[in-house]
Amino acid sequence: MFRLNPADIRRQFKRLGIKADVDVVEAEEVIVRKTDGKTLVLANPQVLLVKMQGGMVMLQAVSNSVEEVEAIGEKAPEISEEDVRLVAEQAGVSLEEARRALEEVGGDIAAAILLLEERKKASGAS
CATH class of the missing domain: 1.10.8 (Helicase, Ruva Protein; domain 3)
Structure with a gap:
């Protein structure tokens, strides 16, 4: 699998003039809940958390597999x-x-x- 390199990512941001802290996140899976109600599940991903100036946060995830499922977990609670x-x-x-x-x-x-x-x-x- 392609590996994300935190040092390379830091250098790329520096070239763009953006100060960023890059951390590796140990994760079993990444779950993305789409607005259409479906969910993407990335198994055994490599994840980098990039914290940029101004409070912006970016997550980069690389995985060999992605699965689209209808829903994960319980239905959202009613909000009054x-x-x-x-x-x-x-x-x-x-x-x-x-x-x-x-x-x-x-x-x-x-x-x-x-x-x-x-x-x-x-x-x-x-």
């Missing part, structure tokens, strides 16, 4: 309008942003608020 309003109010974001954050964290209100706060800090640091 009351929860959406609470998260939006506490995090100071729109209802749409609050709903997306709740969906990302499986309906966990505290985790959604923390996620939105982290994003606000990251976008403010740019």
Whole structure:
């Protein structure tokens, strides 16, 4: 299998004038949930986590196999309008942003608020 080299990736970013920290992530699989409801599963991948200036993060994954499946895990929990309003109010974001954050964290209100706060800090640091 083609191997990603963290030092080579760092050099490439440096040539582009981008400061980046590159770390190898030991992973058994990478799961990508697509917007059409299907899921891609990369088995035994080599994964690099690239943290760029401004808070941007990029993941690079290389694998010999990818499988597309209908769904993995349980169905997402129902998210009430009351929860959406609470998260939006506490995090100071729109209802749409609050709903997306709740969906990302499986309906966990505290985790959604923390996620939105982290994003606000990251976008403010740019």
